[in-house]
Structure formats: C-alpha cells, structure tokens
Amino acid sequence: NAGVTQTPKFRILKIGQSMTLQCTQDMNHNYMYWYRQDPGMGLKLIYYSVGAGITDKGEVPNGYNVSRSTTEDFPLRLELAAPSQTSVYFCASNGYLAGGNEQYFGPGTRLTVT
Amino acid sequence: DQQVKQNSPSLSVQEGRISILNCDYTNSMFDYFLWYKKYPAEGPTFLISISSIKDKNEDGRFTVFLNKSAKHLSLHIVPSQPGDSAVYFCAASAKTSYDKVIFGPGTSLSVIP
Numbered sequence: 126n127a128g129v130t131q132t133p134k135f136r137i138l139k140i141g142q143s144m145t146l147q148c149t150q151d152m153n154h155n156y157m158y159w160y161r162q163d164p165g166m167g168l169k170l171i172y173y174s175v176g177a178g179i180t181d182k183g184e185v186p187n188g189y190n191v192s193r194s195t196t197e198d199f200p201l202r203l204e205l206a207a208p209s210q211t212s213v214y215f216c217a218s219n220g221y222l223a224g225g226n227e228q229y230f231g232p233g234t235r236l237t238v239t
Numbered sequence: 240d241q242q243v244k245q246n247s248p249s250l251s252v253q254e255g256r257i258s259i260l261n262c263d264y265t266n267s268m269f270d271y272f273l274w275y276k277k278y279p280a281e282g283p284t285f286l287i288s289i290s291s292i293k294d295k296n297e298d299g300r301f302t303v304f305l306n307k308s309a310k311h312l313s314l315h316i317v318p319s320q321p322g323d324s325a326v327y328f329c330a331a332s333a334k335t336s337y338d339k340v341i342f343g344p345g346t347s348l349s350v351i352p
Contacts, residue, residue, distance in 0.1 A: 167245075217282075231282050233282050
C-alpha cells in the first residue's frame with residue numbers, strides 16, 4: 126500500500142504558467158481533499174471530492190480547478206499561476222466512517238511562483 | 240475568522256517532562272476533534288482523536304482532553320521524547336459536515352534532550 130502519492134515534489138513556475146498537481150491513493154477511499162499550507166498557517170481546504178464525478182469548493186478555491194474521474198486520482202489544476210499561489214500543497218483522502226474521519230496525507234508538493 | 244485556534248506557535252520542553260498543547264474552537268457545531276503531527280518535508284499524520292461524547296481519550300503516551308463548555312481541548316504527551324519534536328495541528332469537524340475538517344495553525348514542539 127503506497128497510501129497517498131503526490132507528484133511532483135517541487136516545482137518552480139513563472140507567473141502566468143499553468144500546471145497540474147497529481148494525487149493518487151490506493152486505499153479505495155471515496156473522500157479526497159486538496160489543502161494548501163502557507164508559512165505559519167494551518168491547512169486551508171482548496172477543493173474536495175466525495176466520490177468519482179463529484180467535487181466541491183473549499184475555503185480557498187480561486188485560481189484552482191479539480192476533476193475526479195476515478196476513485197484513485199484527484200488532480201489539482203493551476204491556471205495562470207500567481208505569486209500568491211506559492212505554497213505547499215497537500216492531498217489527502219479518507220474512507221469516511223461515521224464519527225471517524227481521520228485523513229491520510231500525501232508528502233506534499235512545494236510550489237514557488239516567481 | 241479562525242474557527243480553530245492554537246495560540247502558542249511554539250513550545251519547548253525537556254525530554255521526559257510533560258508537553259501540553261492547547262487548542263480552542265469557536266464553532267459549537269464541532270463534535271469531533273483530531274490531532275495531527277507533522278515533520279518537516281512530510282505530510283501530516285493522524286495522532287489521536289476524540290468525540291464530543293467523551294472528555295478524555297488515551298493512546299500510549301498521548302492523551303487528549305476535551306472541555307466542551309470551555310470549547311477547549313489539549314494534547315498531553317508524557318513522557319516527551321526528542322522524536323516528538325514536530326508541528327502539531329489541532330483539527331475539528333461537525334456532524335453536519337464530516338467531509339470538511341478545519342485545521343488550526345499548528346504548534347511547533349521542540350523536545351530538548
């Protein structure tokens with residue numbers, strides 16, 4: 126079991142470029158999430174998905190898009206990158222047991238936009 | 240408005256002593272609370288959780304206490320070990336939206352040998 130994997134680990138983008146952050150989980154979890162963590166801040170929810178074909182906005186969705194065509198994959202798309210999107214991005218999943226919602230996180234992608 | 244607060248950005252403790260990390264929340268709908276631990280360059284990992292029907296949950300050296308009336312929880316680590324040095328995030332969710340978890344800003348714990 127690899128758990129939650131993310132690629133790439135690091136990336137430097139120029140302002141206005143686009144990229145896709147990949148996230149895959151092999152635990153057959155229905156719920157998947159994208160967070161960003163800025164220095165000194167907690168994790169902010171960008172988008173989440175409760176199953177294939179279903180996505181919803183979190184707290185900070187502007188400038189991002191997601192899709193969920195399979196249970197395993199939940200890519201995050203950045204269009205027209207801006208310096209404000211410099212952050213560490215974490216993907217997570219959980220299997221959602223009622224009353225028990227422990228999330229499993231990937232190792233993160235460190236993105237710098239210059 | 241921060242719904243989950245961790246007012247101490249950092250904490251230093253001697254090895255073998257007790258570490259107490261605090262967390263306050265404002266949303267009275269929260270009924271499930273979790274603590275995550277994060278090492279540098281890694282994703283957070285789940286540590287311990289507590290439901291609002293309990294006031295204490297223990298797992299080895301880690302105990303979480305919940306005071307619902309004060310909207311306060313704390314994580315106790317006894318005894319503290321150098322390997323416990325990490326950032327600890329408090330998180331909360333509500334029965335009406337278990338699919339969303341709100342994280343606090345984290346407390347960086349340093350355990351000094």
